Amino acid sequence: MKVVVGISGGSGSIYAISLLKALKELNIETHLVVSTMGEYVTEHECGVTIEELKNLATYFHDNKNFAAPIASGSFKIDSMVVLPCSMKTLAGIANGFADGLLIRACDVTIKEGRKLILVPRETPLSPIHLENMLKLSKIGVTIFPPSPGFYNHPETIEDIVLNMTGRILDMIGIDNNLVNRWKGL
Template identity: 45%
Template sequence: MPDSPARRLVVAITGATGAVYGVRLVQQLAATQGIETHLIVSDAAVLTLHQELGMQRREVEALAHVVHKNRDVGASIASGSFQSDGMVIAPCSMKTLAAVALGLSDNLIARAADVVLKERRRLVLMVRETPFNLAHLRNMTAVTEMGGVIFPPLPSFYHKPESIDAMVDHTVGRVMDLFGVAHTLAPRWAGMKAASDAQPDT
């Protein structure tokens, strides 16, 4: 039998704004040795990819090792016997969040997420919406209580990003940290560097 990869990660891209996070994550994983990526792109995500990035489905799918159709609920990743390190939904729409929170499993993205939760693996949802209503907050609470990680892709500014790409890379790097995947996407926090002339209030 052929040697299996050391690690597998499932990545799903839904129709929420922020398609760049999913694309950048898949690009980085593809360039990381020993990681096999399994990708699902929803129909709504195809529209967002074109609107925000000018990309076609086939361009994004070409970045992954294995591609699954969202309607294929019989795919390998729909079973707990499929070994993986977990799953990232980047970005995660409120519809997909609700499906995961309620265990609907009505498409492959929701089913694969359900499998990751039931097998006690890591599930990261990069939820995209603002402001949140009560249903959103309750669904995020439910997923957290089931062991999932709610990870809104909020930019940080302490590293003084000079571009949108730098902000995206920093966030994607933090997600990769959650799976213990090495990267050099952004500088690490080394502590507060106060100005030399700054004095505490007395």
């Protein structure tokens, strides 16, 4: 299995780090691409440098490198996840404006009919944000806001992050034990 992970400049890089760690532990090939603001926000929020991020991925691709394998539909992947997905990145994807490899890889994922999961991080949402999300949802892109449930009584931020990581893995189709699954009353 091959999964492309994109990190853009929205808040919430902690989710991307958690996903990369989980995929690495599961021995799943990852291709990482990070926007300039994604790099900045990850270091600001999590104290994780771009070099540390690179070590969590199987392969790293510079956002300016349009010759990277993930820029082509002939390079087969199973899915792509962008988390966090800034509204700028979401707008670029929705409107086919691939100003960097991250959005180009999303464009390729869509055109090839592969699984694309966007984890938008913004609140409140404007009508423009909602229209862009609806446009993408209508063509099969999964919009996955990191909205944790509290029915499982998380005790730490890590509990919340791991549960969201597990839910994203579920969407990709990867079995995991990170989700505290509802068993009913």
